Amino acid sequence: MRVRRPCIALVGLMGAGKTSVGREVAERLAVPFIDLDEEIVRRQGCSIPDIFAASGETGFRRMEHDVLQDVTMARAGQGGVLATGGGVVVTPENRTLLRASWHVVWLRARVETLVERLARDEAERPLLQTGHPLAMRVRELARIRTPWYREVAHAVVDVDGLSVAAVAEQVIQSWCGAVSSQRVREGE
Numbered sequence: 653m654r655v656r657r658p659c660i661a662l663v664g665l666m667g668a669g670k671t672s673v674g675r676e677v678a679e680r681l682a683v684p685f686i687d688l689d690e691e692i693v694r695r696q697g698c699s700i701p702d703i704f705a706a707s708g709e710t711g712f713r714r715m716e717h718d719v720l721q722d723v724t725m726a727r728a729g730q731g732g733v734l735a736t737g738g739g740v741v742v743t744p745e746n747r748t749l750l751r752a753s754w755h756v757v758w759l760r761a762r763v764e765t766l767v768e769r770l771a772r773d774e775a776e777r778p779l780l781q782t783g784h785p786l787a788m789r790v791r792e793l794a795r796i797r798t799p800w801y802r803e804v805a806h807a808v809v810d811v812d813g814l815s816v817a818a819v820a821e822q823v824i825q826s827w828c829g830a831v832s833s834q835r836v837r838e839g840e
């Protein structure tokens with residue numbers, strides 16, 4: 653039997669819980685955890701707001717793409733859990749890369765859930781600093797990005813009302829389901 657190491661990437665809007673859930677899933681599966689934003693910050697030696705201030709969203713997206721490529725090369729096949737940033741799907745090449753190399757799980761949340769969570773740490777997320785009400789901005793991002801999350805995801809978990817542990821459990825079940833289906837397809 654071929655050994656399959658978990659390679660799971662989490663996508664979804666800001667506040668959906670990708671970072672929190674990703675850390676928990678990696679711990680439970682005993683594989684490395686990578687947070688794309690944390691990796692960008694480590695490499696650049698400055699915070700996400702500082703990167704946006706210095707290089708704009710275009711510069712940030714270029715860094716995000718480079719780091720995603722490197723992490724995918726390093727981890728795909730080796731095992732790992734990747735928490736992406738909410739806007740990773742904006743770049744078409746990222747969608748292709750994610751879909752081809754990771755089991756992609758979309759953490760889907762209602763706008764109300766996201767707003768409640770993001771109100772606490774809005775300042776860390778430059779794309780929320782528009783001067784418009786938070787709910788309006790989140791709704792706009794959801795409208796633009798939902799088709800991309802749908803395109804890239806192999807599975808969806810609805811996170812509203814669930815604890816981090818409960819979402820992590822569903823992500824792991826989705827991975828197990830994908831492995832079983834692959835075994836059936838390959839006649840193992």
Ligand SMILES: Nc1ncnc2c1ncn2[C@@H]1O[C@H](COP(=O)(O)OP(=O)(O)O)[C@@H](O)[C@H]1O
Nearest residue numbers: 665666667668669670671672673769814815816
């Ligand atoms: N399932 C959950 N239930 C309650 N709060 C959560 C849950 N998941 C994440 N949070 C909280 O929401 C905020 C955003 O979570 P985070 O993991 O940073 O999301 P993302 O990486 O998707 O932006 C944090 O304050 C986190 O503690």
Ligand SMILES: O=C(O)C1=C[C@@H](OP(=O)(O)O)[C@@H](O)[C@H](O)C1
Nearest residue numbers: 665666667689737738739777778
């Ligand atoms: O939605 C986005 O475009 C972004 C989401 C953030 O990550 P989280 O989704 O982890 O908050 C971070 O990458 C950056 O502020 C841009």
Ligand SMILES: [Mg+2]
Nearest residue numbers: 670671735736
């Ligand atoms: Mg995050």
